[in-house]
Amino acid sequence: MRVLVCVKRVPMTGGRIVLTEDAQEIDTAHLGFTISPHEECGIEEAARLIEAHGGESVVLTLGAAEAEEQLRDAMALGIDRALHLDSEGSEWDGQATAEAITNAIRAEEAASGTFDLVFFGNESADAGGFQVGIRVAHALGRPCVTGLKGIAVEGSGVRCEQEVPGGRDVYRIPFPAIVTVKEGLNLPHYPSVPAKLRAQRQPVDTATPARQEQRLRKLRLVVPESRGKRAEVLGEGPAAAERVVEVLREIGVA
Amino acid sequence: MRALVVIERLADGVDELSLQALAFGRGLAGGPDVHALAVGEGGADLAPLLGAHGVSEVHVAEHEAFVSYAPPAVARAVVDLVERLSPGLVLAAGSDRGNEVLARAAAMVELPFAANCVDATTGDPLRVTRQRWGGSLLEEAELAGAPALLTVAPHVVAAAPVDGAEATVDTFTPTLSPDELAVRVVEHVRAEAAGVSLSDANVVVSGGRGTGSAEGFAVLEELAELLRGAVGCSRAVTMAGWRPHTDQVGQTGTKIAPDIYIACGISGATQHMAGCKGAKKILAINVDPEASIMASADYAVIGDLREVVPAVSAEIRKARGT
Ligand SMILES: Cc1cc2nc3c(=O)[nH]c(=O)nc-3n(C[C@H](O)[C@H](O)[C@H](O)COP(=O)(O)OP(=O)(O)OC[C@H]3O[C@@H](n4cnc5c(N)ncnc54)[C@H](O)[C@@H]3O)c2cc1C
Ligand SMILES: Nc1ncnc2c1ncn2[C@@H]1O[C@H](COP(=O)(O)O)[C@@H](O)[C@H]1O
Numbered sequence: 103m104r105v106l107v108c109v110k111r112v113p114m115t116g117g118r119i120v121l122t123e124d125a126q127e128i129d130t131a132h133l134g135f136t137i138s139p140h141e142e143c144g145i146e147e148a149a150r151l152i153e154a155h156g157g158e159s160v161v162l163t164l165g166a167a168e169a170e171e172q173l174r175d176a177m178a179l180g181i182d183r184a185l186h187l188d189s190e191g192s193e194w195d196g197q198a199t200a201e202a203i204t205n206a207i208r209a210e211e212a213a214s215g216t217f218d219l220v221f222f223g224n225e226s227a228d229a230g231g232f233q234v235g236i237r238v239a240h241a242l243g244r245p246c247v248t249g250l251k252g253i254a255v256e257g258s259g260v261r262c263e264q265e266v267p268g269g270r271d272v273y274r275i276p277f278p279a280i281v282t283v284k285e286g287l288n289l290p291h292y293p294s295v296p297a298k299l300r301a302q303r304q305p306v307d308t309a310t311p312a313r314q315e316q317r318l319r320k321l322r323l324v325v326p327e328s329r330g331k332r333a334e335v336l337g338e339g340p341a342a343a344e345r346v347v348e349v350l351r352e353i354g355v356a
Numbered sequence: 357m358r359a360l361v362v363i364e365r366l367a368d369g370v371d372e373l374s375l376q377a378l379a380f381g382r383g384l385a386g387g388p389d390v391h392a393l394a395v396g397e398g399g400a401d402l403a404p405l406l407g408a409h410g411v412s413e414v415h416v417a418e419h420e421a422f423v424s425y426a427p428p429a430v431a432r433a434v435v436d437l438v439e440r441l442s443p444g445l446v447l448a449a450g451s452d453r454g455n456e457v458l459a460r461a462a463a464m465v466e467l468p469f470a471a472n473c474v475d476a477t478t479g480d481p482l483r484v485t486r487q488r489w490g491g492s493l494l495e496e497a498e499l500a501g502a503p504a505l506l507t508v509a510p511h512v513v514a515a516a517p518v519d520g521a522e523a524t525v526d527t528f529t530p531t532l533s534p535d536e537l538a539v540r541v542v543e544h545v546r547a548e549a550a551g552v553s554l555s556d557a558n559v560v561v562s563g564g565r566g567t568g569s570a571e572g573f574a575v576l577e578e579l580a581e582l583l584r585g586a587v588g589c590s591r592a593v594t595m596a597g598w599r600p601h602t603d604q605v606g607q608t609g610t611k612i613a614p615d616i617y618i619a620c621g622i623s624g625a626t627q628h629m630a631g632c633k634g635a636k637k638i639l640a641i642n643v644d645p646e647a648s649i650m651a652s653a654d655y656a657v658i659g660d661l662r663e664v665v666p667a668v669s670a671e672i673r674k675a676r677g678t
Binding site: 350 | 425427501540608626637652
């Protein structure tokens with residue numbers, strides 16, 4: 103079986119978001135980088151599927167040169183090989199991203215065979231576009247189920263579970279298929295030191311797709327106004343309990 | 357401008373978020389030319405309700421595909437209407453299904469799609485303000501092409517009935533390809549009912565890395581029970597395996613809106629706060645008076661949660677005389 107996972111490098115913001123002066127990006131001078139927890143679950147699932155069924159897993163990202171870090175992180179978690187689409191720095195909109203990924207999948211499949219499954223996050227951590235996986239599925243003419251919290255291979259397809267109010271909805275789709283997943287699908291493991299070292303030596307193929315015209319054009323970013331106050335300190339330690347209960351009463355919950 | 361709003365139906369009416377999307381779309385359309393799409397049998401029964409929310413015409417897509425949720429089929433119904441009505445705007449709620457259906461429709465008509473908008477201004481091109489990072493950051497953007505496809509972020513506008521007449525009803529059958537019939541809900545597994553659910557609870561007592569262990573949650577469970585609330589947690593906790601992901605509050609967890617959120621040993625990362633910004637009040641219990649959460653909390657207790665939380669429970673019992 104062949105499986106692909108698509109991930110996006112994003113800054114790991116802490117308690118407060120600070121923008122660059124031109125308000126085009128988050129100021130990342132003091133930040134580390136990561137991927138969405140949804141995509142981490144995609145990586146974990148892909149690695150487990152290949153361990154169980156044999157075959158090959160591949161991770162793909164469209165991003166700046168530094169995004170190689172996220173590809174190596176994925177390989178440390180058990181992915182065999184990486185494809186890096188160089189975005190030459192800037193973020194691409196959902197349509198342009200989907201087109202670049204679709205073309206890369208076509209090229210990769212022509213060389214090495216069809217991917218039975220392609221994993222996407224339900225939404226990217228930063229842009230939250232809710233669309234790249236669906237657009238790729240449409241372009242490739244493949245069935246797609248979104249927001250999965252459960253997946254199981256059944257014959258030549260997959261059974262997919264989605265969390266909905268009151269329970270879970272089930273879909274069954276044949277390979278080759280596209281799925282978008284959410285955190286909670288599985289509990290990703292931490293990479294071992296030998297796996298991290300091995301990942302440094304694993305192959306990363308690079309391509310530079312042409313950047314399409316942006317049709318959802320970002321003008322600027324804005325940090326929403328905070329509540330603009332600091333918390334009222336009710337006290338220190340257990341001695342604060344009495345004040346806390348007074349407040350709970352005022353709110354009407356105690 | 358003509359607007360088309362995709363409605364999500366409930367067994368007994370219309371989802372609240374769809375009514376919010378209707379209010380948003382009506383404001384943006386700037387006139388009475390508001391159409392709605394409701395798929396499946398019985399859609400016509402919604403005409404009085406939708407009319408009261410400003411819909412002039414409700415289009416009911418009928419097809420055996422619609423007995424259960426079939427996302428590509430719904431998207432095809434949207435595209436059929438786009439071709440027939442030439443709306444300037446197509447909207448849906450920023451729910452899982454709303455985002456999915458509009459993304460699919462956008463792929464079919466090869467147009468951009470803006471998810472989770474909080475504001476929009478008509479013009480050529482249409483300008484939107486939309487949520488990134490689960491609402492911790494906003495983006496102003498232009499949307500090229502017509503119609504503009506967008507979803508409305510939950511709870512940014514209130515549903516607003518108007519003195520509308522009953523909507524007229526148009527029934528149609530979308531032309532669905534076999535591919536569009538292939539992806540559909542084939543089974544529903546019901547969850548076993550378990551106490552107060554996190555998303556509906558009036559009180560949520562939540563623990564972060566500061567709880568120290570799975571056992572560290574016992575004091576939180578005790579307080580939650582006394583307040584008839586639910587227990588939540590941060591991602592540091594789910595990653596450590598101390599609680600299931602279903603308890604996680606945040607950008608990639610559950611979004612909650614309780615009367616009070618009691619955050620114990622949680623630092624207040626933006627991705628966590630994205631899940632509880634709907635809380636009416638936030639109480640932070642933290643050893644660190646400089647923790648980020650102090651900037652979004654209403655109340656704070658500085659101290660060790662392992663001492664503070666049991667003391668609060670004891671005080672409640674004392675007051676109740678139990
Ligand atoms: C894309 C993305 C999505 C994410 N989604 C989510 C999400 O949905 N939900 C989520 O929670 N996180 C999410 N995160 C992770 C988030 O960035 C933080 O890492 C996480 O919320 C930190 O959890 P924490 O506050 O429990 O831990 P920490 O940041 O380690 O904070 C622990 C706090 O406990 C306090 N403390 C320690 N001991 C005690 C004690 N005995 N008594 C009282 N206080 C004590 C400390 O002072 C500190 O403030 C996401 C991250 C990314 C990048
Ligand atoms: N630049 C990118 N490179 C690789 N995958 C991406 C990229 N952008 C988005 N994706 C994938 O598409 C999913 C949905 O993204 P979005 O439509 O932006 O919410 C993400 O979770 C990723 O799996």
